[in-house]
Amino acid sequence: MHTILKSNTKEVVIGADKPFVIIGEKVNPTGMKKLGQALVEQNFDYVKHLAQRQVAWGAEVLDVNVGHPQIDEVAIMPKVVEAVLAAVDVPLCIDSNEPKILEAGLKLAPGKPLVNSVNGEEKQLATVLPLVKDRGAAVIGLTIGEEGIPATPEGRLAAAGTIIERAAKMGIPIEDIIIDPLVMTVGHNSNAALVTLKTIELVKKEYGVNISLGASNVSFGLPDRHSVNSAFLALAIQTGITTAITDPIKLGSCIKAIDLLLGRDANSMRYLKYFRATEKLRAQEAAVRV
Amino acid sequence: MHTILKSNTKEVVIGADKPFVIIGEKVNPTGMKKLGQALVEQNFDYVKHLAQRQVAWGAEVLDVNVGHPQIDEVAIMPKVVEAVLAAVDVPLCIDSNEPKILEAGLKLAPGKPLVNSVNGEEKQLATVLPLVKDRGAAVIGLTIGEEGIPATPEGRLAAAGTIIERAAKMGIPIEDIIIDPLVMTVGHNSNAALVTLKTIELVKKEYGVNISLGASNVSFGLPDRHSVNSAFLALAIQTGITTAITDPIKLGSCIKAIDLLLGRDANSMRYLKYFRATEKLRAQEAAVRV
Numbered sequence: 362m363h364t365i366l367k368s369n370t371k372e373v374v375i376g377a378d379k380p381f382v383i384i385g386e387k388v389n390p391t392g393m394k395k396l397g398q399a400l401v402e403q404n405f406d407y408v409k410h411l412a413q414r415q416v417a418w419g420a421e422v423l424d425v426n427v428g429h430p431q432i433d434e435v436a437i438m439p440k441v442v443e444a445v446l447a448a449v450d451v452p453l454c455i456d457s458n459e460p461k462i463l464e465a466g467l468k469l470a471p472g473k474p475l476v477n478s479v480n481g482e483e484k485q486l487a488t489v490l491p492l493v494k495d496r497g498a499a500v501i502g503l504t505i506g507e508e509g510i511p512a513t514p515e516g517r518l519a520a521a522g523t524i525i526e527r528a529a530k531m532g533i534p535i536e537d538i539i540i541d542p543l544v545m546t547v548g549h550n551s552n553a554a555l556v557t558l559k560t561i562e563l564v565k566k567e568y569g570v571n572i573s574l575g576a577s578n579v580s581f582g583l584p585d586r587h588s589v590n591s592a593f594l595a596l597a598i599q600t601g602i603t604t605a606i607t608d609p610i611k612l613g614s615c616i617k618a619i620d621l622l623l624g625r626d627a628n629s630m631r632y633l634k635y636f637r638a639t640e641k642l643r644a645q646e647a648a649v650r651v
Numbered sequence: 652m653h654t655i656l657k658s659n660t661k662e663v664v665i666g667a668d669k670p671f672v673i674i675g676e677k678v679n680p681t682g683m684k685k686l687g688q689a690l691v692e693q694n695f696d697y698v699k700h701l702a703q704r705q706v707a708w709g710a711e712v713l714d715v716n717v718g719h720p721q722i723d724e725v726a727i728m729p730k731v732v733e734a735v736l737a738a739v740d741v742p743l744c745i746d747s748n749e750p751k752i753l754e755a756g757l758k759l760a761p762g763k764p765l766v767n768s769v770n771g772e773e774k775q776l777a778t779v780l781p782l783v784k785d786r787g788a789a790v791i792g793l794t795i796g797e798e799g800i801p802a803t804p805e806g807r808l809a810a811a812g813t814i815i816e817r818a819a820k821m822g823i824p825i826e827d828i829i830i831d832p833l834v835m836t837v838g839h840n841s842n843a844a845l846v847t848l849k850t851i852e853l854v855k856k857e858y859g860v861n862i863s864l865g866a867s868n869v870s871f872g873l874p875d876r877h878s879v880n881s882a883f884l885a886l887a888i889q890t891g892i893t894t895a896i897t898d899p900i901k902l903g904s905c906i907k908a909i910d911l912l913l914g915r916d917a918n919s920m921r922y923l924k925y926f927r928a929t930e931k932l933r934a935q936e937a938a939v940r941v
Contacts, residue, residue, distance in 0.1 A: 547911050548919055554912040579912070583919065584926045588881075588908040595885030596912060618878040621837050622844040622869070622886060629838055629873065636874045 362536050364499050364571045366422055366452035367472030373421045373452050375539070375571045375604045380620050380631060382604040383613065384454050384475075385420030386575070387411045388445060390429045397429045400437060405444035412448040417642055418609040419617070419635060423449070424477060425466060426456035438465040446471065454501075454606070460488040467496045474498050477606070478541065480505035481520035486527050493528075499537040500528070501573055504560065510543055514559035517542055521564050539571045539604065540564050546581035547589070554579055554593060558600045565601040572602045576612075591615040599623065613639065652826050654789050654861045656712055656742035657762030663711045663742050665829070665861045665894045670910050670921060672894040673903065674744050674765075675710030676865070677701045678735060680719045687719045690727060695734035702738040707932055708899040709907070709925060713739070714767060715756060716746035728755040736761065744791075744896070750778040757786045764788050767896070768831065770795035771810035776817045783818075789827040790818070791863055794850065800833055804849035807832055811854050829861045829894065830854050836871035837879070844869055844883060848890045855891040862892045866902075881905040889913065903929065 364375040375382045388411050390397035399407040412423055427434045427441050434457065442453065446469075455466035456477040463476055478501040479489040493500045502524035504510070504517035511517045521540045528538050542560035545553040557579075561572055574597055580589035594605065594612060598619050605616075613635065621632045653666040665672045678701050680687035689697040702713055717724050717731050724747065732743065736759075745756035746767040753766055768791040769779040783790045792814035794800070794807035801807045811830045818828055832850035835843040847869075851862055864887055870879035884895065884902060888909050895906075903925065911922045 551911070551917050551919065552914050555914045583922070584930075585904055585908075588904040589911065591878075591881060592885045592905055592908040593912050595882045596889050596909070599886050599889055614875055614878040615882055618875075618882040619886070621841070621879065622883050624842050624845045627841050629841065632873070640874075 362569050362571060364536055364539055365473065366475055366499060368450045368452045369446075369471045370450055371452065371472075377571075377601070377603055378625075379603070380625055381598060381616050382422060383420045383609045383616060384422040384424050384573070384604060384606040385412075385415030385609055386424050386577075386606045387415055387608065388423060388441065389426035389456065390432075391426065397431075400427060400429055400441070401431050403437070403440070405440065408441055408444040409448035412445040415609050416449045416451055418639060419613040420451070420609040422452045422454050422475065422604075424454040424456045424606050426477075427462070428457065434459065434462045435465045438462050439469045442466050442469040460492060463489065463492055467492060467498060470498075475539070476500040478503050479524060481523040482507055486524065490528055490531055490533065493537070494531050494533050499539060500533070501539045501541050502528075503541045504543055504564075510545075512556070514556055514563050517556075517560040518563040518567060521560075521568065521570075525568055525570065535568070535570060539573045540568070541573045541575065544574060544576065544579045544593070546583070547579055548582040554596070558596060561597060561600045561602055571604060573604045573606065574602050575606045577607060587611060595619050652859050652861060654826055654829055655763065656765055656789060658740045658742045659736075659761045660740055661742065661762075667861075667891070667893055668915075669893070670915055671888060671906050672712060673710045673899045673906060674712040674714050674863070674894060674896040675702075675705030675899050676714050676867075676896045677705055677898065678713060678731065679716035679746065680722075681716065687721075690717060690719055690731070691721050693727070693730070695730065698731055698734040699738035702735040705899050706739045706741055708929060709903040710741070710899040712742045712744050712765065712894075714744040714746050714896050716767075717752070718747065724749065724752045725755045728752050729759045732756050732759040750782060753779065753782055757782060757788060760788075765829070766790040768793050769814060771813040772797055776814065780818055780821055780823065783827070784821050784823050789829060790823070791829045791831050792818075793831045794833055794854075800835075802846070804846055804853050807846075807850040808853040808857060811850075811858065815858055815860065825858070825860060829863045830858070831863045831865065834864060834866065834869045834883070836873070837869055838872035844886070848886060851887060851890045851892055861894060863894045863896065864892050865896045867897060877901060885909050 366373045453470045454475040480503040504520040506520040544557040547553045579593045580586035617632045617635045656663045743760045744765040770793040794810040796810040834847040837843045869883045870876035907922045907925045
């Protein structure tokens with residue numbers, strides 16, 4: 362199954378027979394003070410820098426989130442979308458819990474954007490899915506039900522089913538739904554990653570849809586998070602995720618290596634190309650810092 | 652199925668329900684000039700250093716290989732085994748293609764050692780398995796047949812079967828056979844890792860034995876080998892390998908993270924302990940270098 366996203370001129374295809382798609386996570390002020398400050402000051406140069414840098418490091422889609430206590434998010438979302446588009450031409454993933462903020466972003470996002478996210482709660486289904494349908498967008502469905510995040514893979518599968526069925530009733534094609542099975546930190550619960558991996562397996566088998574993860578949550582509260590994040594990406598990609606909202610600078614090499622190992626990169630062409638490009642970027646960025 | 656290895660006082664259990672076992676690869680002069688030189692000079696301090704360092708970084712078993720063009724390997728093997736045992740008390744993996752060299756090492760190896768390796772060729776089966784049987788050792792069986800390394804998973808499964816059946820006829824218990832499905836570099840063949848992963852699946856399903864890999868071969872000839880090696884370990888462990896001959900300094904963190912993610916480390920105890928221990932080691936080793 363192929364989920365197709367579009368910018369003005371570019372098309373990105375997400376699917377199990379395609380290279381893994383990185384959705385760059387960095388245009389998001391949560392826990393990123395410098396970006397929060399820039400947005401408060403309506404200084405968009407830093408947004409442009411983040412957009413450009415992530416695409417240079419291999420992001421094919423960019424997540425745009427403007428959640429910040431000191432910001433009028435409905436007003437600022439279109440400006441951030443414009444800033445990103447002034448810097449790069451890639452499909453966008455408009456990220457908010459609030460339908461109004463999503464709407465503000467979707468109006469300006471070109472082509473076919475991705476909405477991040479809806480979940481299985483009635484209130485969310487009823488407000489977010491109509492926006493997705495009207496805009497002809499794709500949407501990430503989080504496996505959350507009325508009772509919160511189910512503890513079991515079967516519970517999460519059921520939440521995915523709720524979203525997929527409701528979307529179908531509204532005429533949203535199933536290939537425009539990307540399910541996010543969610544992952545909690547293994548620092549609190551040693552079974553957390555296994556539950557997510559099992560959910561991926563079930564959702565893939567039952568619906569065959571594309572599956573995404575915000576993968577770095579898995580290592581929250583642990584030291585040496587990179588070892589955990591990169592290992593988890595390998596496990597999750599082997600199990601069936603086809604895209605992730607993540608940091609291309611930290612995890613791009615790991616993802617290209619996984620594509621190569623899983624036979625999705627004939628003659629290592631993309632692996633080698635990525636290595637050469639990022640080797641150059643690393644040198645340039647080091648030179649700027651000196 | 653549990654493969655049990657022993658030193659004088661320590662027991663190491665390899666099995667799917669146990670933490671992953673690292674067999675330290677560094678006592679091997681192949682491609683390691685400094686060790687080759689030390690062995691030629693019969694200076695064993697460097698061997699002791701390598702043994703100690705690998706165990707400090709998490710190796711539970713040590714591979715001992717003395718292959719070098721300027722060395723009388725039969726004469727030097729016992730001395731290297733003695734040097735390793737003077738430094739650490741862990742089970743050993745005696746590594747050679749030559750039965751005479753294996754024999755020389757097995758005589759001095761304490762407890763229950765591992766033999767690395769036999770393969771499915773008649774000549775090897777007939778000469779190595781009797782040594783294994785007489786010594787009461789365990790053995791790594793490489794999936795190589797009379798025609799070399801089979802290109803297909805089914806061919807490798809058949810080679811594994813040849814070894815397991817011959818060992819059974821000689822009265823070697825199946826739990827003392829560890830199959831190595833072999834991996835070639837993905838730099839030459841994009842399907843190389845997939846063939847190995849599929850072989851792991853088949854061997855696990857058919858025989859349920861422990862499975863090992865010399866994992867770093869997968870990245871031969873590629874840049875940024877660490878990204879490929881660590882991703883491949885994650886894929887291979889998820890698929891079913893239970894031990895690997897590898898570098899604990901480079902890959903220990905990755906392996907501890909995989910154990911944690913696969914639910915084999917309650918409350919992250921071993922992950923955190925390893926992080927703290929290696930953080931200290933890193934600081935000590937950096938201080939020595941200054």
